[in-house]
Amino acid sequence: MLIDRSKFSRRTVLAGTAAGTAVLATPSILRAQAQTLKIAVLLPRSGYLAQAGQSCHRGALVSAPVLADLGYKVEMVHIDIESNPDVARTQAERAINEGAHCIVGAFDSAGTLAIAQVCEQRQVPLIVNIAAAPQLTEQGYKFLVRNFPTGQMLVSGGLQQLKTLISATKVEPKTAVFLHANDTFGMAQRQGMDKLFPAANMPFKLVESIAYDPKAQDLSVEVTKMRSLNPDVLLVVTRAADAIKLIRDVVRQKFQPMAILSPGSPGLYDEEFFKALGPLADFCAYALPWANPKSKSSQALEAAFKKMQPDFRFPIECFNVGFTFDALLTAADAFKRAGSTNGVELMKALKSTNLVDHAMIGPPITFDEKGQNNNIPAAVVQNRGRVPTVVLPADVATMTPVLPAPPWQGRT
Amino acid sequence: MSGLLSVNGVNKRFRGLAAVSDVSFEVQPGEIFAVIGPNGAGKTTLFNMIAGAMVADSGTIHFDGRPIDGLRADEIAQRGIGRTFQIVKPFPALSVEENVVIGALLHTATIDEARMVARDILQQLDLSAKRNQIAASLTLPDRKRLEVARALATKPKLLLLDEVMAGLRPTETDRIVAILKDLNRTGLTILLIEHVMRAVTALASRILVLQHGAVIAEGTPETVLRERAVIESYLGVEEL
């Protein structure tokens, strides 16, 4: 009896393990004659990057019908990586096991790098939608392409565009202070600034660079510090929630710079930014790659977005949505040309990408031998009437830029 | 200063209140020395100072000819003073044997050796049958004996016993008394704080009486227990 019982329990344990394995293991899929490209979209939709991750996710959702209309045969699997590289890594493995032919993702650098490891070993292409750490394309990955600028490219394009903005609006700022979040993205921008600003020949002088802790509860000290330096221009690299705190304290402290500009970072145009600040959000300007209001794909995307995501505004989300769409489009296009879902062949096709019509402003998408697209120009976008509006370059602009920003007090 | 333990002019105050004032005495090797006195007389404070759990404000304590005041409790234990606690402190989640093994580790190099020592001591204290029980599951008398066993396992020259008989039934008290007598015969010096006079008179060769932190009498049981001050302050409320 005793022996029986122990045997029984041993067997149950084994059975339990087997059941556990069965839950984890998934049917392997015949890949050979796939007619559609199966793309796993890995994004941080919960955890501390949830806001951007969910925005990109909406981009992936609305891309599906647009790609279908364009005649691409793709199927997407959406996976949440919880802002956690461990999850990113195992989920990438799982997605590939379940038959994903390529992966699109993953908004931030840490998660993207974890996925890149897996893709590299399994020879499955990773098409980066958004992630700015320059090392992504410098570390030596052979199964990775990125249609997104590095921190340095963002800054270099940003400074160039800001220069045009200043000359176009005929303001004459003398000094500027640079404020950035001390996180991966902010640091990449800072390094770009340190390197590029001295040679950029900007019309104003950089008085000081200030880093702030993205986990800080408020920014009033930071603003006081800037106010004491009294620059004409605030150059900022922030996340959305911080941008709100920043502008609020700038207004409260009656600090009136000529312009609040971002040399290539998001943060000044999220929906929460507009909701919190109302008219005070207007006239902030940022030099960023942007959805091309005059491109066909972009218009199709906007139409689909309006239909499928009525609670959200396309002009606000078009940065995340556009880059995610372009990444998916790049993958779908490569599949069409390769005629195969084989990773090596897909990768070959990806490297020879030459996509003329895409959502974001700029010349055709191409990649260098490291997998980086070096031709992603920035546009100048300014908040006008609570809508991010392209104001430069003139050929894609829908309004002309206005600077200096009108005083805070007069706004209604 | 020929004694094994000599306490000289020790003082301890808590927030201005004298807990122990100017206490001096000597414990000779091989004797059983008892400290008695009413509650709050400063017995446990005195004990804690000897054992290193508290530091005296002034005065000196010598053990085996060397000063021990200011040493930490573990250093004093290493010098050869073992102690029990008034409120027992076994290692609750460990077995009875493991409790004693830990004591024995003070002077043994390996667990096997310590286990041998522990088993001997458990045998001596009638705890062998319970050696695999978890200490937390023991009854109070057993726990008290476990305390003694653990202290003995450190092979002390001097054993400090803080009210090991309190709360025990007379038969249990007699058993511990017998055990302590046995131990004393093998050469162990014992300093005990006790309320149970039955045990004190049966064991002690000399008695020190404390009241309000000060010594009011010292000597053999016969002489001390006849002193008026002692009877008035203490024995009047306590039955002989």
Next chain:
Amino acid sequence: MTALWNEIPRHGKWLTALLLLVFIAAPLVVDRYLLSVLVLVLYFAYLGQAWNLLMGFAGQLSLGHALYLGLGAYTATTLWLLFGIGPWIGVFVAIAVAAAAGLIVGWLGWRFGVEGVYFALLTIAFAEFTRIGFDHLGLTGASGGLFLPVSPTAHDWWNLNGGVHLFYYVALILAIAATLLAAWLRQSPLGYRWLAVREDPEAAQAVGINVFRVRMIAMLISAGMTAVGGVFYGFYYRNLFPSQIFDISRSIELILGPIIGGLGTIFGPIVGAIILTPVGESLTTFMQSSGLNVPGAKSIFYGIILMIIISLRPSGVWPWLAKHLRLDRPKS
């Protein structure tokens, strides 16, 4: 050690051998996804053992082990990146650095009588302090991160560079070694002293145990072992960010396993890791296949599972499991 093995009942030996065999043979059988999950299981089992030495044996609650993890990871990767010193040598420097940090935390805490919850919060403070420090340390790329080059074709194990199999077996060896070390320490005089100090510091002192020293040794070993886990992490992921590796959530995730598995036991950390990591993964899979694919839903279930386990099995799953499998030590 042999005595320890002999103490395990017969069917327990079979089970242990079987478990070992399963883990050794796993790469031949399971697919890459499961293997990557198993790497995490072993990694957390290893870290759980390291943390369990300090908390389960010596009774000191550390909520800041990310400090040693991060220091280990950064030390070894920086040595390799900047000075070409390989991880197999760098790991010793990493151990030394983390152990030194552990000694500082322990010394500052215990010398001044900081214990219990206060000590736990002190460990958090040190980890956070160091995180912000590394956010500003230019040598390691500050908040921008530290990156190791990737050469996917190279399989040079001596530089800890290779495929999932290499890391799987490294993690397996680490987990087994940590378990053996923990078992050996548990049966050593030091282990007994740890337990004494955990159970009652005052009584431990009264039997001649130097409480401070014994705790410091636990901290030294625990921090050093955790640093080795950090080195593994650094070379497995090949990139490090202070905000990730030093984050308080790292400290928390590595202590869940041993607590859920069974604090102060040898197999608890392993059981905890075997339960928690797959539960997390299964939840993700389940959420996706059931259409409940709402971000955050998985974490809600995970949180509820934690609460249920700690309510039903406060001393962990392993003691309960051992009893039902008749693997607990025989009461003679």
Next chain:
Amino acid sequence: MTAITLNIIVQGLLTGLVYGLMALGLSVIFGVMRVVNFAHGEFAVVAMYAAFILFERLHLDPLISLLPIAVAFFILGYGLQRTLINPFIGRAEHEQFILLVGLATVVINVLLIAFGPDARPVNLSYSFDSYDVGPLIIDKVRVFAALAALAVSAALFLFFRYTRTGTAIRACADNLTGAAVVGLNVKQLYAVTFGIGFVCIGAAGALMETIADASPSLGPSYTLMAFVIVIIGGLGSMAGALVGGVLIGVSEALAGFFIQPSMKSMFSFALLILVLILRPQGLMGRRL
């Protein structure tokens, strides 16, 4: 320069008072029950969302809605203690820790699902106003929030000092066995204490909503901040929590201004380490 320094000190002081009120809840709960509420900040964020909803739906200023929120939080705290926390009273710290970490995880992710990841602001008519006091510029919301925090703290102080229940709770904290012996219903009092701790969280959360914007990811950093403050001030000391809050507010502000803003919380942690070593019971705590 001095005017700016003074301005920074005043701002830090005002913010610190609100932080102090939040930490007060943690302190009260620990002081009485010896439970460290590791889900503290997460519940503060729940209160921020409550203030947000009441503003959106009923246009209630958080300075007013903090009253109903505090009441609701009392009930929430009371209920939580009765159901979830009570079995864990007196259990090992790590068990309480796992329970509350699990709870915190649930709370954060329920908020994420319910409200999404975006920050949710309350736009008051005076959100952007400030007072000019000589050369100083002081935010209106901060002044109001700090005053409200002081008022709530004062009310709690009076409650503990002058009401029967308050006295009984203090008795439980001082001597649990004694309290049980004289016939106090400890279980009931514990639930009330937890409720009062939650009143602090609720009120502080509502006030925080006027200064910051609700978002699920704020939770852990608030928890951490409350710990730092309470340890510095002294776990279990009411005045200590406020003093700790002000100290952290002011020292972070000064460190941020004179050294480097991104390193300002490093100074809080350094201060915490210093206090733990030099005075482990905290600045105003009783001996350990």
